[in-house]
Amino acid sequence: MYPKLLETIELLKKQEINKDRKVILAPLIDFIQKKFDNNKKIDINFICTHNSRRSHLSQIWAQVASTYFEIPNVTCYSGGTEETAMFPMVVETLMRQGVFIMKISDTGNPVYAVKYHEDLHPVIGFSKKYDHMFNPKHDFVAVMTCSQADGGCPFIPGADKRIPITFEDPKLSDGTPEQEKVYHERSLQIGAEIFYVFSQIKK
Template identity: 35%
Template sequence: MTPARFINFFEPESSLISNQFLPHVVVLASLISPAIVFEQSALLAHDASPSSSGVSTLNECTTVHDSILRFIGETDWQKLKQTLPEERRELVTKLVDCAETRIRESRPLRLTFICTHNSRRSQLAQVWAQTAAAYFGLTREDVLCFSGGTEATACNRRTVEALRRSGFVVTETSLSPDVVGETDNVGDPANVREPDSVGEPGSVGEIAKDNVPYEVSFGEQHPAIECFSKVYNQSHNPNTQYVAVMCCDHADQNCPVVFGATDRIAMWYVDPKAFDGTDRESAAYDERNLQVAREMWSAMGELAQRLQ
């Protein structure tokens, strides 16, 4: 048996060797060629590259923090989708239909979640969509998720706290000055505003100070998700060939044209901001966070199955 043939035997997709025997194969491989072990261990330890169908070659649930899975409760996307209200199931199906069409045309599929301030709902949707995609074996060569607003404010601290309560590891980080507060694709610095808790419009310099960037981690095997407020088509985000998912009615109704988007899907969520400063604040954010989580989980699970 040549080393090349042995590598083919070792591929997780292969029907020749069941996954339960892979540890024994590694031991045998180490006796033949250490290079084989290095090559295949690297494949198994990291996000897999996409197969010809656009699905991860591992094509099975990848490591996500247990605390995140406990927050969702049900990780079987089919069972989860059946628990959604009928109108929300229809929206999930519409999103999956569009995503499947676009990912079969070109990869990666790029989803940009949009709400007015890019501070709450669109941030949650970006994080959960990327997390769910990874869980179901869709790598970032398959699906890339972004978020943006019609104005830039800040990723609200209550959003960050809700993500932490649901099991994500969230840390403050830094971005280069040409990214934070940048609006070159929009052309009007007036679109950059202070966080809504401050009230009055601010300068680019002020938003650079208050718009704290975060790294959101959902698993040690995966790169963190960058979260900060931005206008939907500034250079950190794609400005062509992406699917726009409108997460709030205000942005959807007041943004008649989403520049560069191939498709536009209205998937509105009620803003938890109404409960800021009340005794129901945390509960309201957790409720919205869970709704977004379950819908993105259902969508990415179904998309991954369709692409098998």
């Protein structure tokens, strides 16, 4: 992995996860552990309303964490209840935290290649509905990263399990002097919790 990213990972590992959040994260740990124990593929689809902020941060940190902790057969996806675009501040935040991101399609809904390791295929990031053909159709866990998507999608077709792990929306800071700081902190929070999840997988 890239040096700056490894520095950020050290920050993630030092963040304290409180007891209430550990309870919320436990079902995802259990899902991954069972798949791992049975040598099954582990597909995780992170879902938020617009697939623009929290779901992308979750997807990317989960793919990084699975590689860091050497948990095989993990593929992470993201989707929304509607399609918009990955918000530019998400791209900027992740790049500051050590990920390389290249825009490979410049449209109203750009497509990005998100590179976190020199020798591994990048994550392909763009906004899409959760049931888009790019995402898995069967045998995956749906992780609901915002309360609106959690309340609005009581059933996700094809999912083995549906788990709400919601985060506060950094969008609240858009257009304010606090925006960069809020996105940085939200990314670290999401990353820390995702890293905690993968650190709990027993090999």
